[in-house]
Amino acid sequence: MSCRNAAVAAGLATWLVASLGATPAPAQTVARLQNAVAVFDEVTGMDDRSIPQDLLKKAQCVAIVPGLKKGAFGVGAKYGRGFVSCRTATGWSAPSGIRVEGGSVGFQIGGTEIDVILAIMNERGVQRLLSNKFTLGADASVAAGPLGRTASAQTDAAMTAEILSWSRSRGVFAGIALEGATLRGDDDANLDLYGRRLDMKTIVTGGTPIPVPAQPLIDRLSKY
Numbered sequence: 001m002s003c004r005n006a007a008v009a010a011g012l013a014t015w016l017v018a019s020l021g022a023t024p025a026p027a028q029t030v031a032r033l034q035n036a037v038a039v040f041d042e043v044t045g046m047d048d049r050s051i052p053q054d055l056l057k058k059a060q061c062v063a064i065v066p067g068l069k070k071g072a073f074g075v076g077a078k079y080g081r082g083f084v085s086c087r088t089a090t091g092w093s094a095p096s097g098i099r100v101e102g103g104s105v106g107f108q109i110g111g112t113e114i115d116v117i118l119a120i121m122n123e124r125g126v127q128r129l130l131s132n133k134f135t136l137g138a139d140a141s142v143a144a145g146p147l148g149r150t151a152s153a154q155t156d157a158a159m160t161a162e163i164l165s166w167s168r169s170r171g172v173f174a175g176i177a178l179e180g181a182t183l184r185g186d187d188d189a190n191l192d193l194y195g196r197r198l199d200m201k202t203i204v205t206g207g208t209p210i211p212v213p214a215q216p217l218i219d220r221l222s223k224y
Helices: 003-020 027-044 053-058 123-130 156-160 187-194 200-204 212-223
Strands: 061-070 078-088 096-101 113-120 133-135 142-144 163-169 172-175 182-185
Touching: 027 061, 027 078, 027 113, 027 163, 027 187, 027 212, 061 096, 061 123, 078 113, 078 123, 078 200, 078 212, 096 187, 096 200, 113 123, 123 200, 142 172, 187 200
Parallel strands: 142 163
Antiparallel strands: 061 078, 061 113, 078 096, 096 182, 113 163, 133 182, 163 172
16 A cells, blocks of 8 residues: 555544544443433333332432442442433433442342432532532432322422432332442443543533433433
8 A cells, every 4th residue: 555545544544433433332331321221211110109200300310320239138338330410401411420339228128239219309419419429318318219100299308308219129119218328420431431531520510412322311311
């Protein structure tokens, strides 16, 4: 190949990379996004044991952690990775990766993994989230979320707690208080999704384009 042809080929390759965007996110991160969508679909599809729609409409941010690992019954280490998106002036933000670590999840309904959904209900809760690391029950008030598609949001928990939480284990969905659990940004997941290190605040406050693998999750949040 001549020098000229080599230069043309190199230029074409550069143009293709720019046109097609960043390298696709690693399979594990994409699979976790898909699991988060599946969890949200299932719990919002329940007739009488779902998250009240009026609460979802009021939530400022929603976090989904599929397959949070827990230790011994009612106690022990907890660890999970998921995603959070927040409302912005133009709709739901691109999702940021989050990690949930430690804490007591109280009574559980069997199984060594639980799916967790968190609804950040007010500006105080959002500010805790944007601090990039905080502890539920210490830095931010948390309460077990109520159930029922038509349940009133005017419960004491919903009126006072900054964050409401639910869990699902072996098909059973219930409100749960994640006292003592620490939430922080997952920089590794964000690197996978966006091709560069972005912190949670930068992503969920708007302006970051939604990656293709994350679009189904944002579509679900927009629908509900």
